[in-house]
Amino acid sequence: EPEVTQTPSHQVTQMGQEVILRCVPISNHLYFYWYRQILGQKVEFLVSFYNNEISEKSEIFDDQFSVERPDGSNFTLKIRSTKLEDSAMYFCASSERGGVGEQYFGPGTRLTVT
Amino acid sequence: AQTVTQSQPEMSVQEAETVTLSCTYDTSESDYYLFWYKQPPSRQMILVIRQEAYKQQNATENRFSVNFQKAAKSFSLKISDSQLGDAAMYFCAYRTENYGGSQGNLIFGKGTKLSVKP
Numbered sequence: 001e002p003e004v005t006q007t008p009s010h011q012v013t014q015m016g017q018e019v020i021l022r023c024v025p026i027s028n029h030l031y032f033y034w035y036r037q038i039l040g041q042k043v044e045f046l047v048s049f050y051n052n053e054i055s056e057k058s059e060i061f062d063d064q065f066s067v068e069r070p071d072g073s074n075f076t077l078k079i080r081s082t083k084l085e086d087s088a089m090y091f092c093a094s095s096e097r098g099g100v101g102e103q104y105f106g107p108g109t110r111l112t113v114t
Numbered sequence: 115a116q117t118v119t120q121s122q123p124e125m126s127v128q129e130a131e132t133v134t135l136s137c138t139y140d141t142s143e144s145d146y147y148l149f150w151y152k153q154p155p156s157r158q159m160i161l162v163i164r165q166e167a168y169k170q171q172n173a174t175e176n177r178f179s180v181n182f183q184k185a186a187k188s189f190s191l192k193i194s195d196s197q198l199g200d201a202a203m204y205f206c207a208y209r210t211e212n213y214g215g216s217q218g219n220l221i222f223g224k225g226t227k228l229s230v231k232p
Contacts, residue, residue, distance in 0.1 A: 033219060043159070043205060045219040056219060089157055095218075103220060105151075105159035 002026040004106035006092050012112045013082055021077045021109045023092030032075045033093040033103060034067065036060065043091065049075065082113045116141045118208050120223035127196045128231050134181075135191045135226045137206030146210055148182065148189045149220070153203040162204070165189065193228075201230045 005024045013019050025032050034046040047057040049067050066078045075094075079086055089108045095101040117140045127133035139148070150162040165173045165182050172180050177197075181190045193200055206223040 042224045043222040048219055091159060102161060107158045
């Protein structure tokens with residue numbers, strides 16, 4: 001069964017460093033999402049992406065964040081200058097049909113900022 | 115803005131028994147989707163069940179079923195014949211149904227931690 005994959009599974013970085021989290025969505029999916037879950041808290045929407053551009057973003061998704069689909073398979077989330085409060089689990093999700101399709105989640109990347 | 119509330123931070127059930135997890139939501143929309151996701155210790159988010167708001171019939175998936183009360187804005191999850199593998203965090207989530215506009219990002223509740231006792 002097709003699945004969303006994410007790399008790395010765990011990333012440790014120092015405050016102020018740039019990180020890139022990678023996702024490979026399900027191959028025939030066209031809509032992509034990033035969510036964040038700070039430890040012990042609820043999952044929060046960051047951004048959605050369709051047709052090579054951002055469709056929606058939350059208040060969390062400020063200028064420190066960016067997303068990109070550099071090729072036909074990868075979908076990346078970049079944090080330019082990490083802060084301690086960026087430590088969280090980051091989930092990528094993809095959907096075949098945006099507003100009505102189910103979102104399939106990847107296993108997540110645990111980001112630890114020291 | 116839509117909100118999702120899960121009022122039970124933790125629940126416990128005996129193996130083979132039935133447990134119900136509560137979820138309420140607030141929205142002014144008439145068309146939307148509701149979901150229950152399971153998050154085991156591995157922290158992977160796994161879709162358990164979904165409900166379309168326009169459907170009156172409650173969704174079921176094997177041992178999992180929902181009680182969807184649209185007027186009351188309530189969406190509870192019933193797990194029958196609980197198994198040890200059901201132990202996890204359970205998140206209720208809401209999504210707008212919008213064919214032409216919003217891509218329908220999910221709005222999650224804070225979750226309920228379910229323990230299953232052998």
